[in-house]
Amino acid sequence: MTSDRLNSNQTAETSSGKAELKRYRRKELDEEEERSRLALVNDDEEYEEYVPLAKRKHMEAQKYRELVGRAGSVSADEEDRGDEEKAENRPKESLLVAAVRMRKDQPEATEEQKQLEEEADILKHVLQKQALKAVKELAQDVKYTKSLDTGWKAPLKYRLMPEEQRQKTRDTFRIVIDGDLVPPPIPTFQEMKMPSAVLRVLEGKGIKKPTPIQIQGLPVALSGRDMIGIAFTGSGKTLVFTLPMVLIALQEEIRMPLIRNEGPVGLIICPSRELARQTFDIAEQYCKALQQDGYPEMRIMLCIGGVDPKQNYEMLRQGVHMVVATPGRLKDLLHKKRMNLDICRYLCLDEADRMVDGGFEEEVRDVMSFFKGQRQTLMFSATMPAKIKAFAESALVDPIEVNVGRAGAANLDVIQEVEYVKEEAKLGYLLECLQKTAPPVLVFAENKSDVDTVHEFLLVKGVDAVAVHGDKDQSDREAAIQAFKNGEKDVLVATDVASKGLDFPDIQHVINYDMPSEIENYVHRIGRTGRCGKTGVATTFINTRFTNETILLDLKHLLKEAKQRVPHFLLALDDPLEEMEKLAAASGVKGCAICGGLGHRATQCPKLQAENKQATMKNRDYFGGGGFGGEM
Template identity: 35%
Template sequence: MSFETFGLDPRVNVGVRAAGYEQPTPIQEQTIAEAMTGRHVLGLAQTGTGKTAAFVLPILHRLLEGQGPLGQRHHGRGTKRKTRALVVAPTRELAEQINDEFRTLGQATGLRSATVYGGVGFQPQIEALRGRADIIVACPGRLIDHMERGNADLTNVEVLVLDEADHMFDMGFLPPVRRILKAVPDDAQRLLFSATMPQEVAHLAEEILTDPLRVEISRKAPAETIDHALVAVDEKAKTALLLHLLRTQDHRSTLVFTRTKHRAKKLARVLDEANVFVAELQGNLSQRRRQEALDGFKDGTYHVLVATDIAARGIDVARVSHVINFDFPDTPEAYTHRIGRTGRAQRSGKALTFVTENDFGNVLQLERQLNMRVTRERVDGFAGPDEALERLGPGHAAGRSAQGRSRRGGRPGGRSGGSRGASRGPAREGGREGGAREGGAREGSPRAGDRQPAHDGGRPSARAGGDRPNGGRSGNRRRRPSRPRPAGERD
């Protein structure tokens, strides 16, 4: 099956070809044609299944063809645009990723999209909401701010998408989402996507969707292009082990996950002092610094990005060579989401997880739910206690790991693992973008060894200033200038 069979508007197909999409993924194959007719959709799918294009393409087609339930509302030349499609996402990074998809796939359509989220200025967003964008991709907190100030008119919305609804629930966003829903016309098409289905999200779906198409894409096993390994290590030796690996192996683009924001900040500081080109990505950073870190990691300015689970949502970097779980993930879902950042588009990747004695039960649970045994590796000089090694099984030289089952994939760079289940991930940070949390716990509480640094120290998030002395694999390299992006309209 090809994208031509959907009968998309020719201007949309220009973007499909430009993106290099050839065959649709399962969720795209099952969703696009029905969504083009205006049918409501309930999609159960993980990040990396191609779900973003599954709703972006029908939205572009419907806005061009004027097939929305609200009739012919397309703007004329020189007139102000109206918000005709609204996508609500839980994080800034995911909102940017979705907007990038609209820009790529809609490059020949003449339609304009813009992002609305916290941590950046209001004015560009006000201009977008008041007539410079047809499509708005928004985080709930900032959109509510604009609604309260009279900046957002949602009465012309023809298509509404709620993406990653389970994570919006985790972050305490369902109350503001319900307020947004009330501002959208009752006859607007509605699509809801979620990796899991907590009871609250199921109730929301029942309330807002009418005779929906239900699409369920199960991704219990990670991609086969990823080698997995566990390394037993004492808690106090984790940082030394990480530095050893970065210096002795080719970790050209490494994503390191920690459990808490404070842990990410502290670890990034230590790596920076060890002459590693490193940036951090965690919820306490401003949007400018988050974007600088992401841009630098993508273009190779930074070899290592230290991130938390929440801040990393929406990261779309095609060439991540390694994922290192510095702290063991809280759930199998978190594991598959983390390691799905590598091994994309048929490229090989390595996922390495540090395991302490406190993680034994989690290892067994992970292997049971993924139905796979993960390779155990020993690193000379860094083995954990004998008991830990015995519980984890015999060590092996670095090599092939247990593999997930084969998976089908249609879009380049779009495959990542993920498992569905009723268990919820870790607590979500920041209930409002760039502000205080709305009705939820703070991100991860520190565990043993996660002591919070005594002070901020005023260090920038993206670290790598000036020339580096020879040290490890960082070598001598100058930092490139940062390029913070505006967050308003993106034509």
């Protein structure tokens, strides 16, 4: 009865849902322990003992030596397979070890190769310039593939002329071109289809035949092609870009006359106010002559700093066809929305290298952002090193380079005289040099203080002299230059502000009171004489104690190139001529690719060193003593 009651209770508990207790026998427990023990044994067998890094490298090297030892007995048929096995079993090496091994395996570079590699690295960084394009064009990746069409065509006989005959004409005038589908050179203004009014102005100036840069440059510009023009100073470059602008503006005025607040059609940007004034006067002469012959009136505006901008505002309200400007004032008018470049289709940068090196590069880029469409772009200078060419080619569409003589070469019509003069004897010797030729005479000095000193000295000695430099008022600068051009004053003393493109046709003598810090400035200075085929004299005072030896070597090679007399103190300079010739032959670049100097390479360029020094000065922390860790 008791057992029946227990069985009934167990059945009730099971039916009520409670878990039934599991009962184990001893045999089952023993089997479970055995399985756990076997699992631990298997884990121990799979465990790998840790081997230190040094021991692993030693073991891998030992395997590699064994493979190399066996490779000697491998037959020729099995060599390829053996190499693969070696590569698989070769010990791994770090990147640093691999780099050291590669340097050891490579033959040691010669000094010449090291120099060329260093130059290539310098040029790579110097030429990394942002494209000279509008911001929207850069953002939208706008690319122009075709040049603008002006409608001008060369006469039929020149279009049918064989390329061999065209090249013969270029060789006669020492014209070097680079580009595709270059228009033919035309040796007369009449055959260029110039209006009679233009021919009359040229004849009144005594210009009967075009110069070499005009023979090839004018057809290129008139046909609407983008252009890089390089020619020595005094070769007539201003006419090459001024006449096409006037004729393009005239064409647009005839097609559709300008209305109020419209224009300009053409724009010329110059680095200095004096050069902008001179270019404006030349263009205005042709506009007035064309109006006299019955053509529509064309308004040209001078846009420079130092003058009241109200005159510009009034003219802009009437509508202007052409503008000649300096970058600062032009940028100001554009940002104030007094002027726009919506219909501008012609842009010229005169003395482009001087403008970029003079710190106007960002201003020019800013001006480019106001263009609404494609434009014909021209860049001109007497010196156009590789840096400026890269800057130019970023903006030009299918450009043509017209080069008359080496870029940076001196005018062959100038007799260059270089004389050693002590610092304390300069003023006295200057009076003697003024007796060499009849006035007018142009005297250049590097510093503004020297200009004032020389000017005062000449006035005390009874010489009719005027002075020009950047610290003088614009009205005083213009009055001085005008008095000098009109023959009212005999001597003009100036800094390099007067060396950039200014035309003084009657000057027979240029005196460099000191040697400039860059050979490019020397070329521009002496180019103020010997213009338009006339012969001139340039006298330069040298004091070797105050002049960089690199500049003296550049001057020495420049004199040799122009077949001028080289003074004995320049001949005595230590000149690595053979090394320079080897580098020129290996690189294809004669002299410095940055500044065009013939006496040094890009690695010793004083111009680049000065730019780097100036950039370092700008980044200096004047208030914190040089920043963290600097001297207090």
